[in-house]
Amino acid sequence: xxxxxxxxxxxxxxxxxxxxxxxxxxxxxxxxxxxxxxxxxxxxxxxxxxxxxxxxxxxxxxxxxxxxxxxxxxxxxxxxxxxxxxxxxxxxxxxxxxxxxxxxxxxxxxxxxxx
Numbered sequence: 001x002x003x004x005x006x007x008x009x010x011x012x013x014x015x016x017x018x019x020x021x022x023x024x025x026x027x028x029x030x031x032x033x034x035x036x037x038x039x040x041x042x043x044x045x046x047x048x049x050x051x052x053x054x055x056x057x058x059x060x061x062x063x064x065x066x067x068x069x070x071x072x073x074x075x076x077x078x079x080x081x082x083x084x085x086x087x088x089x090x091x092x093x094x095x096x097x098x099x100x101x102x103x104x105x106x107x108x109x110x111x112x113x114x115x
Contacts, residue, residue: 018048018104021114025070029056032065032082043093044070049110051100052083059095060085066099070113078113081105 025044030037045053052068060066064085070078083099090096105113 018050020046020048020053021110022046023114025113026073027052027054027071028069029054029066031060032067039067039069042068045093045096047110047113049101049105049107051086051098052081054083054097054099055094056097057094059088059090060097062086062088066097068099079105079109 023044023046025047027042027044028039029042030039040057042057043055045055047053054066054068062085066083066085067080068083069080072078082102084102085097086100087098088095
């Protein structure tokens with residue numbers, strides 16, 4: 001994959017099978033288990049073809065399923081995905097959730113997110 005226009009670079013010392021790219025995307029999320037859940041804002045810490053590091057204002061248990069929409073400034077949705085929480089911890093930014101996509105992103109879709 002060629003490097004995206006915004007100079008995103010893989011995170012150093014990557015041990016995963018798909019490199020993560022640090023980014024400053026915005027997103028919305030909602031729990032698929034909560035029928036009446038409203039979409040809440042989140043920040044994207046990093047993204048790969050297989051998953052996303054999502055910073056949220058609340059904690060989710062491991063295994064929770066989230067509907068995530070990546071949004072551009074101005075609010076237009078770039079991509080919607082389903083993801084499962086595989087780890088969570090609290091830091092100074094909020095709850096950081098490592099989420100695995102239900103279906104990996106195509107290289108072109110990842111490049112679109114990083115543009």
